[in-house]
Amino acid sequence: VPVKQLPSAVTAAIKNRFPKAELLMAERDVDNGRVVYEVIVRSNGQIFDVDVTPNGRILKIDRED
Numbered sequence: 001v002p003v004k005q006l007p008s009a010v011t012a013a014i015k016n017r018f019p020k021a022e023l024l025m026a027e028r029d030v031d032n033g034r035v036v037y038e039v040i041v042r043s044n045g046q047i048f049d050v051d052v053t054p055n056g057r058i059l060k061i062d063r064e065d
Contacts, residue, residue, distance in 0.1 A: 001026045001037070009056030010037050017050075017058060018043040040064075 003023045014021055018041055025040040036059065041048045047064040 001028045003039075006037060006039070007054050007056075009054065010039065010052045013052050013056035013058055014039060014041060014050055017061070018048070020044065 003026050006023070006026055010026075011023070014023065021041045021043040023039055024042055024047075027038045029036050029038055035054050037052045037054065039050045039052060041050055049060075049062040049064060050058060051060040052058050
């Protein structure tokens with residue numbers, strides 16, 4: 001999914017959690033019948049893998065090493 005086509009609630013949730021985030025890549029997955037967006041984010045020089053529901057609820061944040 002192009003980052004610019006993410007639902008606005010997804011983008012807002014990530015920007016709220018990571019105010020200076022650069023959204024690098026996004027993927028739309030279906031997990032147990034529900035849609036989840038997996039977004040790769042760069043913030044303060046670190047890379048994070050963030051799972052977000054279409055309504056903007058952050059499910060998981062993993063820091064990449």
